[in-house]
Each structure stands twice: as C-alpha cells, then as structure tokens.
Amino acid sequence: MSNDDWLPFAPLDPQEHEKPERAENPNRVPMILGAVAGVLLVAVIVVVSVYLLRATEPTTAAPPPASSAAAPQPSPSTPQSPKPSEPVEEEPPAPASTIELNGSGFTVKTPDGTVTHTWADDSGPVIAALTKAFGTAPKEDFVNGDAENWAYDIYVWPGFRLYDVFLGDGGRSRGEVPAPTWVTVTSGLPQDVQITNEFGVSVGDSLDQARSKGPFDEFTLTNGRVRLTYGEGRGKFYSNGSREFSAFVESDESGQKVASITYTFRARGQ
Secondary structure, rough: OHHHHHHOOOOOOHHHHOOOOOOOOOOHHHHHHHHHHHHHHHHHHHHHHHHHHOOOOOOOOOOOOOOOOOOOOOOOOOOOOOOOOOOOOOOOOOOOEEEEEEEEEEEEEEOEEEEEEEEOOOOOEEEEEEEHOOOOOEEEEEEOOOOOOEEEEEEEOEEEEEEEEOOOOOOOOOHHHOOOOOEEEEEOOOOOEEEEEEOOOOOEEEEHHHHHOOOOOEEEEEOOOOEEEEOOOOOOOEEEOOOOOEEEEEEEOOEEEEEEEEEOOOOOOO
16 A cells, blocks of 8 residues: 555645636626716716706896885985175165255254254354264364454364354344355265265265366366366345355365365355
8 A cells, every 4th residue: 555545535636726717708898888988978968967057047137136125315416505696785874964055054954853054043053953963062163364354163073164253242243244154064074974065066076077067167276276166146145134155166186086065155266
C-alpha cells in the first residue's frame, strides 16, 4: 500500500479547483449607451420644461394692489408775492388854520372861528386870532418912523409879520394913516397853517410862475431883487375911508424864486 492509500480521498485535479471563465456578455455596450441616452433624455425634458414654464409667464408685471389709504393731495402752490405797487404820494395834512389875503384886508380861520380884519381896524382881535392860528404868541419888534415913514409895532410869527402903526401922543387917528396895518408873508410857515392870496402866488414859486399870474408891473430893485406888482388901480386910502392895497412880490437874491409877498400901500415907484 502506497503512502497515498491512507488518505480517505484522493486529491482533486488542480484544474477542478479553478473558476471557470465566463464568456463576455455580448449585450453590455448597448446597455451602457441606453443608460447614457436615458440620462440625456431626462436632461432634455428638464430643460424643455423650464423653458416652457418661463415662456408662459406674463411679460408685464401685474399692477400693485390698490392702497386703501387716500390718494395724496397736491401740495398747495406757494402764493406769489404781489408786485410792489407804485409809491403813492401822501397828501399833506389839511391845514388846521388858514389866512386869506386880499386887497382890503385878510381873514383868519381857525377851529375856534373866523376873524376878518380890514387895514384900518384895531389890531387887537386879529392878533388874538393869529395867535390861535399859529398856536403860539408872536415875537414883538418895533421900527422907528421918520419924516416920511410911520413907526410900527411888528408882530412876528413863523413866516408871517403883521405891522401895526404906532401913533404915540400925536393925537392923529388911524384913518389918517395910509397903511394903519399891513402884512408880509415869507418862508418858514408851519405845515398846519396855510396862507393864500387872490392872485395865486406862493412863496417858493419860481419867478416865471409868478409872472404867469399877470402882474401889471415889474422892475429890478437896487439890491438886485425883482419886484412884481399885482392889483392895478389900487392904493387909494382916502376914497370914502376904504383902503385897497396892491400885492408886491419880491424875489430872492438870485432873481429866480419868490421870497416874500407883501400887502401894503406904496406910492408909485417905491
């Protein structure tokens, strides 16, 4: 008995223990290609679906929902400032008192009443009326007389002078004096006092304006001033006791403007 006889089984043929080779599956390549094609088909389906979904969306945005709040009101426009109007010249205040001059005398009008003075009247009442008109008592002055001129008391208010004859103890009456009283208007008159005359000439007018009011005489004085005379045919102080004076308008030194207006008696050429 050989040594191999004690083995219960005889060893197998080595070839019997190797795995038999499997023949390659002839359908494997088509399967791979089919899988790839399936993936590609799914991808195409997804892309087409997304495209179709976007194509069906509306191209314009839907209007926003209406707000429940009230629509805002337009803000009020800023009012335009009015254009500045032309400056209006303020009228001067009405005078509180007036003095109206004429050939036979003058009239003083104040809130307390009216006083009329003729040239031969006593001066007391009219001085009181003038004091009310100007609101102040006059300053007093005096001018001596000589062989040709009478002496006078002078009562001075701003822009106005009243001359009242001073008779003294001579025993003569006011009726014998050519100009018992007379007046002169100059510059400086208060705003609340107005002085007028029958010829419409005023202190401060140009001399040409005064000439246009019809003086009957004009001549140059020795001091270079120009004198215009109004009221032709006056100056008769002994005619039935009545007196009617001419008005004498004198210029300033330049001969261009009216500086004073005087109602008095003057012999021709004085």
